[in-house]
Amino acid sequence: MHELSITQSVVEAVADRVGERRVTVVRLSIGRLSGVVVDSVRFCFDLVAEGTVIEGAVLEVDEPTGHCRCRDCAAEFDVDDPIVLCPRCGSADVDVQSGRDLRIVSVEVTTACATPAAAPTANRA
């Protein structure tokens, strides 16, 4: 269940970056060849986020397909299966160029305004 550690890493990394801001959306990219089960990350997310600035945030996950190049016949192809075989020549000697990503892409945050409209004008000086 490494997804628990992965999710903890996400929450810690986001918390480090956003400071006191409230996070409403977390966007991840979890490649289909990454070895991470997205459903498990979703399962862990709310639990791990509880009590942090991320609590209540929506998790959005992009799952890019793997892109590979065969070292034997130079074919380029997309793949979702972790056992990567060239569809043209059957070789397993394949350079996986993308699809193993495990990235925090962006977050939506809200920041309370420093000068609320209701505050008296004199206080703004």
Next chain:
Amino acid sequence: MCDTCGCSDGEQGVRLVEFGNGNGHDHHDHPHTMLLEQKVLARNDELAAGNRAWLAEREIHAVNLMSSPGAGKTTLLERTIRGLIGEVGISVVEGDQETLFDAERIRATGARVIQVNTGAGCHLDANMVATALRRLDPAFQSVVFVENVGNLVCPALFDIGEHSRVVVTSVTEGADKPVKYPHMFRTADVVLLNKIDLLPYVDFDPARFTEGVGLVRPRTEIIQVSATRGDGLDEWYGWLRTRHGRSVLST
């Protein structure tokens, strides 16, 4: 910066996306999109790079030893420590969820050992290994084995600062393990097929196993060993000597 009231959060690299809160300047939270674009495991990877640098200063070769539970990692280590005694200094970081059993077995060989109990954790990470290495204080130009938690899934994803990844499988586990657990096998620098003394008694096809390793990690060397009987250990020691020599020579 907020167009309405001019407030700014002063954050470098933050892209502001105006959601428009009408004309009334009705205060308010500012919704922003912050582009983070960072690896999820960036912190672990930084710590792993730190471990690697720490080891390099001491010309130490670190091996991440991974397998399912019961494949024979500890027996292999006991045998390896005794087999290379006087030639290669070996110390060990033992990873298990609970107990000191494996550390006690290693200590009985005379080697230095630190046990890391991960509790609920299913793998070692770079932070745990960083702490363990500093307590272990391994000798200059030695080899450190990090015996990971027995698990063919989770340890595969975590760089701990090792130089070599060794995956052990035993013939009692079934020949289909490489294709069932491709993430583990695809990062192996060498695969040890252990317990080959049991081959006459189990339904295990070594050719099928080799084919499976080839599918997920082409050209990876497979060494057949019996850590109890001693088969193949010279070949394994030879592999280790070569890798260790590279660490010593490269620094």
